[in-house]
Amino acid sequence: xxxxxxxxxxxxxxxxxxxxxxxxxxxxxxxxxxxxxxxxxxxxxxxxxxxxxxxxxxxxxxxxxxxxxxxxxxxxxxxxxxxxxxxxxxxxxxxxxxxxxxxxxxxxxxxxxxxxxxxxxxxxxxxxxxxxx
Amino acid sequence: xxxxxxxxxxxxxxxxxxxxxxxxxxxxxxxxxxxxxxxxxxxxxxxxxxxxxxxxxxxxxxxxxxxxxxxxxxxxxxxxxxxxxxxxxxxxxxxxxxxxxxxxxxxxxxxxxxxxxxxxxxxxxxxxxxxxx
DNA sequence: ATCAACCGTGGAGTTTAGTCCATGCTTTAC
DNA sequence: GTAAAGCATGGACTAAACTCCACGGTTGAT
Numbered sequence: 001x002x003x004x005x006x007x008x009x010x011x012x013x014x015x016x017x018x019x020x021x022x023x024x025x026x027x028x029x030x031x032x033x034x035x036x037x038x039x040x041x042x043x044x045x046x047x048x049x050x051x052x053x054x055x056x057x058x059x060x061x062x063x064x065x066x067x068x069x070x071x072x073x074x075x076x077x078x079x080x081x082x083x084x085x086x087x088x089x090x091x092x093x094x095x096x097x098x099x100x101x102x103x104x105x106x107x108x109x110x111x112x113x114x115x116x117x118x119x120x121x122x123x124x125x126x127x128x129x130x131x132x133x
Numbered sequence: 134x135x136x137x138x139x140x141x142x143x144x145x146x147x148x149x150x151x152x153x154x155x156x157x158x159x160x161x162x163x164x165x166x167x168x169x170x171x172x173x174x175x176x177x178x179x180x181x182x183x184x185x186x187x188x189x190x191x192x193x194x195x196x197x198x199x200x201x202x203x204x205x206x207x208x209x210x211x212x213x214x215x216x217x218x219x220x221x222x223x224x225x226x227x228x229x230x231x232x233x234x235x236x237x238x239x240x241x242x243x244x245x246x247x248x249x250x251x252x253x254x255x256x257x258x259x260x261x262x263x264x265x266x
Numbered sequence: 267a268t269c270a271a272c273c274g275t276g277g278a279g280t281t282t283a284g285t286c287c288a289t290g291c292t293t294t295a296c
Numbered sequence: 297g298t299a300a301a302g303c304a305t306g307g308a309c310t311a312a313a314c315t316c317c318a319c320g321g322t323t324g325a326t
Contacts, residue, residue, distance in 0.1 A: 038274080057239075058236065059236045062313070086240045093240070149283085149285085169293080
């Protein structure tokens with residue numbers, strides 16, 4: 001199929017597909033061209049892209065996704081390997097969540113402090129925060 | 134003071150200070166130069182940088198921080214304004230946290246599914262996930 | 267014949283917040 | 297007198313994952 005159809009079937013834009021190609025995430029052999037030089041994409045490429053999307057949707061980066069696919073293709077994507085990769089991601093996510101929640105608390109505190117510091121309920125006063133002592 | 138001292142007192146690198154200058158976050162008048170062309174930074178600039186850092190530490194971007202400072206300087210940084218900006222940030226954070234937690238659940242699910250799908254406890258089998266049906 | 271819609275390539279731009287480099291002048295210390 | 301350290305300027309580079317653009321060839325419909 002041509003790139004337009006590939007785009008439709010994967011939900012990716014042509015530009016994205018071409019970008020993935022530039023990145024080496026998918027390959028089209030130099031022989032897989034039509035006479036007019038249009039690229040002919042195989043079902044295998046379609047599958048690879050769908051898989052890439054699926055893995056990516058779990059929060060893996062493009063490169064990580066490609067690595068996982070390589071493992072699978074080399075029959076090395078064992079349960080241990082995959083689980084370990086996912087575990088690592090979970091740890092990263094947990095860290096991010098913690099940071100965000102800390103930030104959230106700080107923000108909530110400045111909101112209450114700001115309102116509290118306003119000369120009583122006149123919320124049109126300047127916020128006493130964000131002023132260096 | 135010169136940039137080196139300013140860097141020391143703010144904890145920012147010279148490069149960062151120069152970058153902020155390029156971005157227009159701080160300004161040094163063309164007249165505020167020593168005879169040798171070295172820039173002379175005022176205490177006001179120092180304060181502005183410290184304030185910028187403080188606001189930034191609450192998760193605001195550089196530009197947002199600069200905007201908040203502008204409000205404060207124009208005596209418009211009212212409790213309402215500041216609280217509203219913080220509220221907005223909180224909402225953004227909440228959204229991100231939710232996304233991350235959803236992702237976390239998906240990952241946990243693929244871990245258990247992967248292990249469950251392994252031909253029983255042989256974790257060296259290929260993970261049955263990440264395979265298109 | 268011509269217009270839209272599609273294809274190819276190469277390269278630039280986007281975002282954020284800087285970092286690093288080259289070049290060249292100034293000042294300070296030994 | 298010379299080396300190190302500090303200053304100024306302008307511009308390139310970084311990550312991530314695209315998106316957009318220009319230019320040009322091809323195909324299909326009218």
